[in-house]
Every structure is written in C-alpha cells, then in structure tokens.
Amino acid sequence: MFVLMTDVLTFTDRGIYCPAGDFYIDPWKPVDRALITHAHSDHARPGMGNYLATEGTAPVMKHRLGQISIETITYGNEIQIGDAKVSFHPAGHVPGSAQIKVAVKGEVWVVSGDYKTVADGLSEPFEPVQCHAFITECTFGLPIFKWTPQDILATQINDWWAANAAAGKTSILGAYALGKAQRLLATVDPDIGPILTHGAIENTNEVLRNQGIPLPKTTYATADITAKTHPGALVLATPSALGTTWTKRFGPASTAFASGWMALRGVRRRRAADRGFIVSDHADWNGLNDAIKATGATKIFATHGYTTTFQRWLADQGYDAHIVSTDYQGEGLETAEESAT
Amino acid sequence: MKDFATLFTRIDESTKTTVKTAALADYFRTADPSDRLWTIALFTGRRPKRTITATKLRTWAAELAGLPDWLFEDSYSVVGDLAETISLVLPPAAHSTDHSLTYWIDKLKTLSALDEDARKQGIVDAWNSLPNTQRFLFTKLLTGGFRIGVSAKLITRALAQATGQPEPELTHKLMGKWTPDTATWDSLIMADDPTADLSRPYPFYLSYQLDSLDDLGGPTDWNAERKWDGIRGQLIIRGGEHHIWSRGEDLMTDRFPELAQLKDYLPDGTVIDGEVLAFADEKPLSFNALQKRIGRKTVPKKLLAEAPVILMAYDLLEHEGQDIRDTPLKDRRNHLKTLINKAPPEAPIRLSDALPFKTWHDLAKARDQSRDIGAEGLMLKRLDSPYLSGRKRGDWWKWKIDPLTIDAVMIYAQAGHGRRANLFTDYTFAVRDGENLVPFTKAYSGLTDAEFREITGWVRKNTLQKFGPVRQVPAAHVFEIAFEGIQASPRHKSGVALRFPRMLRWRKDKPVDEANTLADLKEMLATYG
Numbered sequence: 001m002f003v004l005m006t007d008v009l010t011f012t013d014r015g016i017y018c019p020a021g022d023f024y025i026d027p028w029k030p031v032d033r034a035l036i037t038h039a040h041s042d043h044a045r046p047g048m049g050n051y052l053a054t055e056g057t058a059p060v061m062k063h064r065l066g067q068i069s070i071e072t073i074t075y076g077n078e079i080q081i082g083d084a085k086v087s088f089h090p091a092g093h094v095p096g097s098a099q100i101k102v103a104v105k106g107e108v109w110v111v112s113g114d115y116k117t118v119a120d121g122l123s124e125p126f127e128p129v130q131c132h133a134f135i136t137e138c139t140f141g142l143p144i145f146k147w148t149p150q151d152i153l154a155t156q157i158n159d160w161w162a163a164n165a166a167a168g169k170t171s172i173l174g175a176y177a178l179g180k181a182q183r184l185l186a187t188v189d190p191d192i193g194p195i196l197t198h199g200a201i202e203n204t205n206e207v208l209r210n211q212g213i214p215l216p217k218t219t220y221a222t223a224d225i226t227a228k229t230h231p232g233a234l235v236l237a238t239p240s241a242l243g244t245t246w247t248k249r250f251g252p253a254s255t256a257f258a259s260g261w262m263a264l265r266g267v268r269r270r271r272a273a274d275r276g277f278i279v280s281d282h283a284d285w286n287g288l289n290d291a292i293k294a295t296g297a298t299k300i301f302a303t304h305g306y307t308t309t310f311q312r313w314l315a316d317q318g319y320d321a322h323i324v325s326t327d328y329q330g331e332g333l334e335t336a337e338e339s340a341t
Numbered sequence: 342m343k344d345f346a347t348l349f350t351r352i353d354e355s356t357k358t359t360v361k362t363a364a365l366a367d368y369f370r371t372a373d374p375s376d377r378l379w380t381i382a383l384f385t386g387r388r389p390k391r392t393i394t395a396t397k398l399r400t401w402a403a404e405l406a407g408l409p410d411w412l413f414e415d416s417y418s419v420v421g422d423l424a425e426t427i428s429l430v431l432p433p434a435a436h437s438t439d440h441s442l443t444y445w446i447d448k449l450k451t452l453s454a455l456d457e458d459a460r461k462q463g464i465v466d467a468w469n470s471l472p473n474t475q476r477f478l479f480t481k482l483l484t485g486g487f488r489i490g491v492s493a494k495l496i497t498r499a500l501a502q503a504t505g506q507p508e509p510e511l512t513h514k515l516m517g518k519w520t521p522d523t524a525t526w527d528s529l530i531m532a533d534d535p536t537a538d539l540s541r542p543y544p545f546y547l548s549y550q551l552d553s554l555d556d557l558g559g560p561t562d563w564n565a566e567r568k569w570d571g572i573r574g575q576l577i578i579r580g581g582e583h584h585i586w587s588r589g590e591d592l593m594t595d596r597f598p599e600l601a602q603l604k605d606y607l608p609d610g611t612v613i614d615g616e617v618l619a620f621a622d623e624k625p626l627s628f629n630a631l632q633k634r635i636g637r638k639t640v641p642k643k644l645l646a647e648a649p650v651i652l653m654a655y656d657l658l659e660h661e662g663q664d665i666r667d668t669p670l671k672d673r674r675n676h677l678k679t680l681i682n683k684a685p686p687e688a689p690i691r692l693s694d695a696l697p698f699k700t701w702h703d704l705a706k707a708r709d710q711s712r713d714i715g716a717e718g719l720m721l722k723r724l725d726s727p728y729l730s731g732r733k734r735g736d737w738w739k740w741k742i743d744p745l746t747i748d749a750v751m752i753y754a755q756a757g758h759g760r761r762a763n764l765f766t767d768y769t770f771a772v773r774d775g776e777n778l779v780p781f782t783k784a785y786s787g788l789t790d791a792e793f794r795e796i797t798g799w800v801r802k803n804t805l806q807k808f809g810p811v812r813q814v815p816a817a818h819v820f821e822i823a824f825e826g827i828q829a830s831p832r833h834k835s836g837v838a839l840r841f842p843r844m845l846r847w848r849k850d851k852p853v854d855e856a857n858t859l860a861d862l863k864e865m866l867a868t869y870g
Contacts, residue, residue: 143406144426264420
C-alpha cells in the first residue's frame with residue numbers, strides 16, 4: 001500500500017480511505033466499510049462488509065449486488081463515523097448519486113464520484129459543496145467536450161425518431177442501463193410512438209419506478225415484439241446489444257448512440273451508427289471547471305479521465321493539483337455495459 | 342455553405358452507400374453550379390491552395406478559445422483532425438451568415454494577398470459567423486483533404502444519377518489536371534469533349550487477391566506475369582508530350598525525368614499501364630531504392646544514378662490514338678510487345694513477360710521464386726478480358742506470396758487518434774536478446790475491434806510507466822507480426838526496418854519466452870534483406 005497524503009483522505013490500493021473514520025469510499029477491493037457514491041459497477045463493487053449509500057442508490061445496488069448489508073442516508077444529513085463527520089450531497093450524475101463530504105477537525109474534503117452540473121430532468125441536481133480539497137473525475141476533461149443543451153438534444157432525438165417513424169423505420173438508441181437510458185426516457189416525447197426496452201434497461205426502470213421516479217410507459221421487448229407489432233417504435237438498448245442479432249426483429253431501422261464520445265466525429269464513425277447524440281452523465285469541460293471553482297477548494301485530485309492534461313491545466317490556474325490512480329472507468333464506449341458509464 | 346453543410350451532414354450521418362449517393366445526386370441537381378464543381382473538386386482531393394499555415398491556425402484558434410497552446414495540442418492529439426479540433430474548442434458563433442461555398446473559397450483567395458493581421462481578422466471573423474458544421478467545413482478548406490467516406494466512384498455514380506450520363510464517361514471526365522479555376526460545371530461535366538485535356542489518364546483497373554485457383558477454370562485462358570514491387574503508373578504520350586500518373590491520380594511526371602525519353606521511342610497516341618521500378622542490370626532493385634525517390638518532386642543526379650527507373654509495361658490502353666480498352670488482353674499485349682520491341686534496349690521500358698506454364702502447379706512453383714526475383718507474387722489476367730475501370734472481380738487476380746512473420750512481444754502501447762481516440766491501438770514490439778527485449782517495430786492494424794478493446798482494458802490496468810502518451814506495459818503478450826520486407830537500418834536500435842508491418846494474430850497461446858529473438862531477426866535480414 002502506498003500513501004500519498006495523510007490528511008482527511010488517503011489514496012490506497014483498495015480505494016479512497018479515511019483514517020479518522022476507518023472507512024473507504026468507492027473501494028475496488030473488499031473492505032469492511034464502504035461508502036458508495038453511486039450504483040455504477042466501477043464504484044459500487046461486490047464483497048464489502050457493510051455499505052452506506054443514499055436512499056436513491058441503495059435499491060439499484062441491491063438489484064445489482066444481491067444480498068448485501070447496506071445502510072442508507074438522506075442527502076445533507078450529517079453523521080459521525082469515528083472522528084469524521086460525513087454527509088452525502090447530490091452529484092447530478094444518475095438518480096441517487098452523491099458527492100461524499102468528509103470533515104475531520106474542521107478540514108473538509110469532498111469525493112465527487114462521477115458528476116454533471118447540468119440538470120437532466122431526472123437526477124437530483126448537482127449541488128456545489130464548499131471544501132478545502134475536492135476529488136474530481138475528468139472523464140471529459142478536455143476543451144473539445146461541450147455538451148448539447150438539454151432542449152436542443154430533446155429536439156434532435158425527437159426529430160430523428162419522428163422522421164424514422166414516418167419513413168416506416170424503427171429507431172434503435174444505444175444507452176447505458178442505469179442513468180442514461182432513464183434520462184433519455186425523460187427527454188423523449190412519448191406521443192411519437194411506442195417505447196420498447198432491452199431487458200437490462202427494463203429491469204433498472206422497474207427498480208427506479210418502485211422508488212417513485214416517474215418514467216414514461218415502456219414495454220419490455222420480449223421475443224414476440226417486433227416491428228409488425230410495434231411500428232415506428234423507439235427501442236432503447238444497451239450499447240452491447242446494438243449490432244447483434246437481437247435488433248434484427250425490429251426490421252428496417254436507424255441506429256444511434258447517446259454518449260459524450262459522440263462529440264468526436266472519429267468515434268461516431270467507428271461505431272458505425274447512423275446518428276450520434278452528444279449527451280453524457282459526466283461533466284463537460286465547462287462543467288468541470290465551474291464545479292471546481294464553486295467548491296472554493298485549493299487542493300484538487302483528479303481520479304479518472306484525461307488526468308495528465310487536466311492536472312496541468314488546473315496547476316496553470318493556480319490550484320494545488322494532483323493525479324491519483326484509481327480503478328474507476330468513467331464513460332467508456334468500448335467497455336462492457338456492466339462496467340461502464 | 343448551408344447546403345454544402347447539409348450535404349456533408351447527410352453523408353457523414355450515414356453508413357449506407359445508397360443514402361450517400363442520393364444526397365450527392367440531390368446536391369448536384371440543385372446547388373449552385375460553381376458550388377457543385379467545388380464540391381467535386383474537394384471530394385476528389387483538389388483542394389484550394391493553402392493560404393494560411395496550420396501553425397498560424399492553431400495559434401489563432403487557441404487564442405480565440407482562451408487556451409494555452411499545449412492544451413490545444415493535447416486536444417488535437419485526441420481528436421486527430423485539426424479543423425475538427427478548432428471547431429470544437431472555439432466559443433459558439435456570435436452571429437450567423439449564409440454565404441455560398443464558392444464565396445468562402447473566393448474569400449480565402451483574397452485573404453492570401455493581404456498582410457498577416459488582415460488575414461487573421463478575416464479568419465477570426467469567419468469563425469465567429471459560422472455555426473458548427475459550417476465552421477468545421479470552412480476550416481477544412483484551410484487544412485486539408487475532405488476524407489469523408491466519399492470515393493471518386495460514389496461521386497461519379499451520383500453525377501450519373503443527376504446528369505443521366507454513363508459512369509465511365511464521367512470517370513474519365515473527372516480525371517486529369519482540372520481545377521475549378523480552369524474548368525466550369527458546363528465545360529467539365531456537361532460538355533461533350535473528352536479530348537480537351539491531352540494529359541487525361543484512363544481509370545486504373547485494380548485486381549482482387551486470389552482466394553482459390555479453383556475459381557479460375559483452365560490455365561490456358563490466363564496470362565501470368567510477375568507482380569512487381571514498384572509504383573503503379575500510367576504513361577501517356579499525346580501531342581508530343583508525356584505524362585505519368587499514379588494510381589492515386591497524382592501526376593508523377595517530374596519525379597521520374599529519365600522516363601521523358603520514352604516519347605522519342607514510342608509513337609504519339611500511346612497509353613501504357615505498368616509499374617515504375619528501380620532497375621539496373623536487367624534486374625529490379627529493392628523497393629527501398631525506389632522509396633528514396635518517392636515524395637521527391639525533383640531528383641538529384643546522385644539518386645538518378647543510384648536508383649534509375651524504368652517502366653515495366655503490362656498493358657496498352659491507347660494505340661495509335663484509339664482507346665483499345667475493349668479489345669481482348671491478348672491483342673493489347675501483342676500491340677504492346679510490338680511497340681516495345683521497336684524501342685532500343687537503352688529505352689527505359691521493358692515488357693512484363695508472360696510466364697510460361699502448362700498447369701497451375703507449374704505456376705505455383707514460379708510463384709515460390711517471387712522473393713528471390715524481387716517480386717510480390719504473381720498477376721493472373723484472363724486473356725480475353727477487356728480493361729475495366731476500378732476494382733472488379735473476375736478477370737484480374739493478384740496472387741501474392743505469404744508475408745514474412747515473426748513472433749514479438751508488446752512493450753509499449755499508445756492511444757490512437759480520430760476513430761480510435763479512446764482505444765490503445767498503436768503498439769511497439771520487441772524481440773528477445775538474452776534477458777533483454779529489443780524494440781524493432783511498431784504496428785497499428787490487424788486486430789479486431791474486440792481484441793483492441795480487450796488490450797485497452799489490460800493496458801489501463803497494467804501500465805508500468807507513462808512517457809507522455811506512451812505507456813510502458815509488462816512483457817506479457819506475444820503477437821505474430823507480418824511484414825513484406827526487411828532492410829538494414831542504422832537508425833533503429835535493432836538494426837532493421839520492416840516494410841508494412843501489421844499484427845497477423847494475437848498469440849495468446851505463446852508465452853513470452855517463446856517469442857522470436859534478435860538473432861532470428863538478423864537471420865531474416867541476411868536471407869531476405
């Protein structure tokens with residue numbers, strides 16, 4: 001185990017550790033006590049003794065990890081763990097996602113997990129938290145990444161769907177099962193046609209609906225559901241299901257991906273989809289910079305993404321900026337859906 | 342520019358040829374004729390003269406975006422396209438205009454006459470007034486080729502749909518030295534005068550790799566010759582002038598000055614398809630010798646003496662001023678033979694001889710000698726076939742020898758750019774030398790997307806050290822590297838340089854200590870170098 005800092009949090013080969021409270025945040029190896037920012041599988045991993053997560057995150061974790069020992073906490077509610085004061089604050093990444101604030105003897109550090117600063121109409125909106133040190137992702141930490149505003153995005157997707165439906169084509173949209181898929185559901189206009197879902201997405205929908213999150217009506221695309229039974233449909237599928245025989249039964253179709261990587265023409269073309277919608281549950285360049293500024297922190301740790309470039313940029317801006325090596329993956333287009341977003 | 346941007350978006354958003362063709366055909370029917378011609382020019386690699394250096398564009402864009410130069414460069418290395426990087430980092434356009442494509446190209450021409458401050462102002466004003474896609478396309482006019490998945494073939498097909506003219510005729514009209522400054526839509530596309538340009542080449546006929554001899558039928562129907570390892574070229578002698586075209590529609594006339602004398606030995610109205618080869622003492626020199634001359638517009642005397650070239654002729658397309666591409670290959674070759682026989686031996690042209698063979702087995706034996714002769718394999722052409730245009734299956738086959746291969750260990754990985762921005766696709770390979778690993782080549786291609794994804798995951802988890810964008814990884818994976826040739830190279834640590842190296846397969850079954858050694862590599866150099 002190597003230790004970079006001996007302050008409020010340290011960075012170990014198991015994860016981010018708080019010595020004062022003897023707990024880990026989003027660890028990637030088994031530990032006794034794990035505080036979890038959100039339910040994506042690179043942050044919420046199996047094998048921990050006890051979990052602590054928000055009320056919005058816990059149901060998906062139980063769905064994905066099975067029998068686990070988990071306690072829940074509401075946003076903004078401060079608790080004492082050992083010598084540390086801990087509270088969870090909305091990260092705006094996916095429903096239930098949190099930044100975790102840890103204070104020891106007046107020194108405040110915040111682990112942001114994954115986050116985005118724009119409201120997506122579904123997740124609890126990102127809330128800046130004042131701190132001394134801010135641990136940030138930078139999946140899209142380059143000035144080439146600037147997201148399409150939500151209203152323009154909605155028009156783009158709805159126009160695409162409506163044009164396909166008019167041309168007698170099914171619209172197949174690739175998106176991750178937790179977060180992106182539901183955000184798109186909240187974005188599209190359900191009056192255009194029926195909405196069909198891949199199994200992995202429908203399961204997550206059900207968990208979120210049970211939590212009281214409103215989503216438009218969707219139909220799980222079982223084997224007997226085809227372009228004939230549901231003409232002009234929008235099919236939400238996991239990226240890994242696109243281009244497989246699973247999509248065959250939907251007949252003539254236009255395919256699209258929804259991802260931050262779609263900002264790059266080269267990546268768009270590699271996916272060989274008809275369309276690419278630029279939408280991400282991670283902060284874009286301006287989002288990252290604004291979020292960091294809003295915390296008032298002087299010490300910044302970049303965990304995953306374009307860390308080398310982003311650290312240098314922050315150092316240029318006068319921050320005490322560092323890179324820490326973690327097992328988090330950010331939004332990968334290529335990794336299997338279970339390990340990414 | 343708006344309709345050009347719409348065209349670009351329709352093409353870029355689709356992977357289907359029919360959709361792209363329809364978009365182009367629509368555009369060729371409705372756009373301003375001058376814009377149509379510029380679009381053809383841009384999509385066939387005839388871009389306007391570069392008026393502003395890439396360095397200046399980078400500096401101005403970084404300044405306008407409020408970014409330090411290094412951050413702009415980091416962004417560029419991820420995006421892989423300068424115009425795209427610029428259009429992504431700039432703030433949104435302040436206002437919007439709608440001028441034609443031709444307007445912007447003319448604008449660039451007027452800028453080139455101005456001083457630097459005025460040029461900068463002109464470019465910045467353009468960036469500030471063009472919405473995203475138009476801004477990208479405008480910048481593309483300044484930086485380089487429009488490679489957007491539109492082939493010359495697709496252009497001709499769309500033009501055929503839009504104008505009702507046959508495709509081959511259009512293909513021919515589009516070849517040659519024209520630019521939108523010397524031609525108009527009417528003179529180039531609509532006018533019925535194919536002899537207007539004496540330098541105009543015929544479209545090249547391209548072959549497919551042979552899968553199996555079984556598809557060919559009896560050996561008596563076929564002409565077999567060596568597949569020469571040079572540069573494909575078309576020699577045109579018309580109106581007392583000569584021109585040499587490459588397959589990529591590059592005019593290479595000045596690069597090979599010794600071929601100028603061929604116009605003294607061959608009659609006017611002759612067009613020959615062949616291979617430009619470095620050649621001495623009636624033998625081809627290695628491709629390495631020719632390589633020194635590629636990319637040089639003028640050739641120093643020393644190089645002319647060291648690597649003299651000839652045209653290894655294999656087909657005759659125009660004879661006595663007549664297009665004879667429809668006549669059978671055997672007749673064309675007979676005419677070709679007669680022409681070449683009339684030329685003296687000092688004329689830098691040879692007939693690519695037909696190999697005598699009775700059975701396919703004889704031919705396979707001849708193929709096995711390819712490497713000794715400096716050939717890449719064999720070419721098989723049906724004796725009664727016409728000279729077609731483009732890559733067509735059936736009458737012409739290349740039957741290449743298998744590549745050389747070596748098992749090597751991956752030691753460094755680097756992320757690709759553009760299409761491969763978020764994948765580790767560029768690797769450095771080493772051979773064993775006792776306990777050491779000696780790097781000897783890089784390779785980028787040959788694996789499936791799934792394999793690249795798997796390696797990318799592994800590299801992320803197993804990086805030992807980062808050197809800028811390069812990651813050192815543990816010596817754990819063995820790959821079979823295929824290559825076409827090997828040369829001694831004092832610039833490389835291993836002492837060798839490979840020609841066209843690529844990954845043939847990922848040898849998951851092989852442990853690192855069974856990878857090839859530096860001694861193996863040296864032995865290959867001695868045998869094949």
